[in-house]
Amino acid sequence: MGRHVGIVGVGQTHHARRRTDVSQAGLVREAVDRALADAKLSMEDIDTVVVATGPVLFAAVNQPEKWVVDAIGAQGKSVVRLTSGGGAGFAGALAGYYQVAGGFSERTLVVAYDKLSEGQLQYSISTLYDPFWGREFAVGIMGFSAAYWRARMDVLGHTEEAAAMVAAKNRKNAIANPYAHVKKEVSVQDVLNSKPLCWPIKLLDVPPISDGAAAIVLSSEKMAHHSTSRPAWIRGMAYCCEADNAPERSLMLSEPLAIASRQVYRAAGITNPRRQFDVVEVQEPYSCFELNYYESLGLCPPGQAAELMASGATQLDGDIPVNPSGGCMGANPIGAVGVIRLIEAATQVMGKNESHQIKDAKTALVQSGGGWANLRGCAVLSA
Numbered sequence: 001m002g003r004h005v006g007i008v009g010v011g012q013t014h015h016a017r018r019r020t021d022v023s024q025a026g027l028v029r030e031a032v033d034r035a036l037a038d039a040k041l042s043m044e045d046i047d048t049v050v051v052a053t054g055p056v057l058f059a060a061v062n063q064p065e066k067w068v069v070d071a072i073g074a075q076g077k078s079v080v081r082l083t084s085g086g087g088a089g090f091a092g093a094l095a096g097y098y099q100v101a102g103g104f105s106e107r108t109l110v111v112a113y114d115k116l117s118e119g120q121l122q123y124s125i126s127t128l129y130d131p132f133w134g135r136e137f138a139v140g141i142m143g144f145s146a147a148y149w150r151a152r153m154d155v156l157g158h159t160e161e162a163a164a165m166v167a168a169k170n171r172k173n174a175i176a177n178p179y180a181h182v183k184k185e186v187s188v189q190d191v192l193n194s195k196p197l198c199w200p201i202k203l204l205d206v207p208p209i210s211d212g213a214a215a216i217v218l219s220s221e222k223m224a225h226h227s228t229s230r231p232a233w234i235r236g237m238a239y240c241c242e243a244d245n246a247p248e249r250s251l252m253l254s255e256p257l258a259i260a261s262r263q264v265y266r267a268a269g270i271t272n273p274r275r276q277f278d279v280v281e282v283q284e285p286y287s288c289f290e291l292n293y294y295e296s297l298g299l300c301p302p303g304q305a306a307e308l309m310a311s312g313a314t315q316l317d318g319d320i321p322v323n324p325s326g327g328c329m330g331a332n333p334i335g336a337v338g339v340i341r342l343i344e345a346a347t348q349v350m351g352k353n354e355s356h357q358i359k360d361a362k363t364a365l366v367q368s369g370g371g372w373a374n375l376r377g378c379a380v381l382s383a
């Protein structure tokens with residue numbers, strides 16, 4: 001068990017389909033300036049920096065950490081860059097967490113971003129598949145997601161409506177989020193009637209493509225009071241992987257997420273996730289994934305996610321609101337999303353969410369993931 005680590009400062013950009021007003025470096029600086037100001041710190045107070053982005057083709061640049069260092073004034077510091085598909089931001093935060101928990105840094109800045117308008121998203125995702133087993137059949141993320149959703153429909157009897165309810169919930173929540181770029185309320189029927197992209201996936205089941213960045217300052221317990229009297233303490237954090245092409249791989253339950261949640265709940269003392277969390281933020285690239293996460297995170301028994309969704313419990317006014325921020329449906333700058341979800345959860349337990357604060361939120365759950373849906377992680381935050 002390492003040292004306690006808290007999130008003491010957060011900052012995210014305004015996300016948009018195309019942020020033509022800033023370069024990639026400028027986008028990063030926008031988030032970093034906000035996070036440092038929020039933590040009442042300057043770059044001089046930071047020991048180490050983690051830069052996280054999606055795969056190279058997402059924003060079509062190599063080694064962005066080289067010029068990100070210039071843009072944020074981090075020259076001379078320990079800087080590592082990592083990528084882990086859609087979970088890049090979360091993996092970056094985990095790397096920063098290890099640095100502080102292990103005593104190698106008192107304060108670490110984690111900045112995650114993607115400027116997807118400058119890259120080739122779906123082509124890039126197709127290259128994530130195994131060159132021998134999967135590449136020939138890959139059609140970006142949509143082909144896999146459609147097969148995955150179809151399997152759940154066939155085996156569990158989940159309807160298109162169950163996923164449409166997720167999309168309608170998150171799109172409605174995004175309206176209050178000042179950083180989201182898609183803010184339009186839609187009904188379940190609107191989602192069902194929207195343009196088919198790759199059946200059963202329809203236009204309103206998928207997120208937009210976004211440019212955006214997000215940054216957090218992680219601090220040791222010793223230094224945290226300089227920034228805030230109420231940090232968001234990381235009570236547990238894990239990111240696990242399953243074999244990509246294993247024949248026994250399940251499309252019903254996310255095994256790596258189930259493993260990660262068991263580890264994290266043990267560390268955080270969570271025995272009844274359905275009752276102990278006040279708020280949950282998940283990275284739902286497509287609406288159908290959120291249903292799987294309910295089960296893999298133990299918010300409901302396996303196979304009962306559609307019932308949980310229909311009960312209203314995960315709505316903003318339910319007893320376990322999921323994605324009060326609007327999740328990926330409001331904005332999806334992929335490499336940044338893991339950090340965005342952490343920011344949303346942190347501000348909830350710090351009691352300072354600008355626009356969609358859940359009353360008396362004390363304990364929050366965050367889920368994030370990437371790869372070919374085989375890398376999944378979660379974290380528990382509390383005040």
Ligand SMILES: CC(=O)SCCNC(=O)CCNC(=O)[C@H](O)C(C)(C)COP(=O)(O)OP(=O)(O)OC[C@H]1O[C@@H](n2cnc3c(N)ncnc32)[C@H](O)[C@@H]1OP(=O)(O)O
Pocket residue numbers: 016017018085086087141142181182203204206207208209285286332334369370
């Ligand atoms: C871990 C992961 O995240 S994996 C990756 C998951 N993400 C994806 O797969 C991305 C899915 N989305 C897409 O591929 C695209 O958004 C598409 C195909 C649905 C639409 O693409 P296009 O028709 O080229 O639309 P384009 O991106 O130019 O956007 C046009 C407008 O529609 C909006 N828009 C695009 N997609 C959506 C959407 N899914 N929902 C609502 N609005 C949307 C854009 O914000 C933009 O509005 P603006 O100009 O006012 O900002």
